[in-house]
Amino acid sequence: MLLRAFLFSLLTSWPVLALAQSTARPLGVAESDLKAVFIVRLLDFIQSDLQPTTSVICVVGESETGSALHRLVASRSDKPLSIRSIKSAEGIAQCNLLFLAGGSESLPTENATNMNVLTVSDMPDFAYNGGMVELTRTQNRVALTVNTGATAAASIQLSSRLLALATVISPEDSARHEN
Secondary structure (H helix, E strand, O other): OHHHHHHHHHHHOOOHHHHHHOOOOOOOOOHHHHHHHHHHHHHHHEEEOOOOOOEEEEEEOOOHHHHHHHHHHHHOOOOOEEEEEOOOHHHHHHOOEEEEOOOOOOOOHHHHHHOOOEEEEOOOOOOOOOOOEEEEEEOOEEEEEEEHHHHHHOOEEEOHHHHHHOEEEOHHHHHHHHO
């Protein structure tokens, strides 16, 4: 029930239809567009020591989800939000949320943790390998896996409403997954 309420608010409060019209799938919403909405909405469910007036999403690497993020942020005018593509660890300091596209494993997430930046990716096992939020596909749904050890290390608090919708893993789960 809580998941349905979250998804309803997600779909009714964002310009998803405009994104769907720009994709090759005119009757549905592309997975990358849905992931982009999830990523932007994550900013509403985090608290950290640094709460800027304008939220900055940074994208590392290229992917359909990264492109969808750029389109979504460009179409929004309801709150201060900007997006940047970065190529090096020096750019992380400007970010509130860092999306690592598939194949961008070369940028160390430790830098983001030290700078209180929420790390998000759709790479397999991202959360188990030290990332904070992993977007996964389960059947025909996008789901979240949250590594609470990684978010705590970055002094980032996630809303209990978000955690109730996610698969939550602890540092012990990450260690067991490696074995």
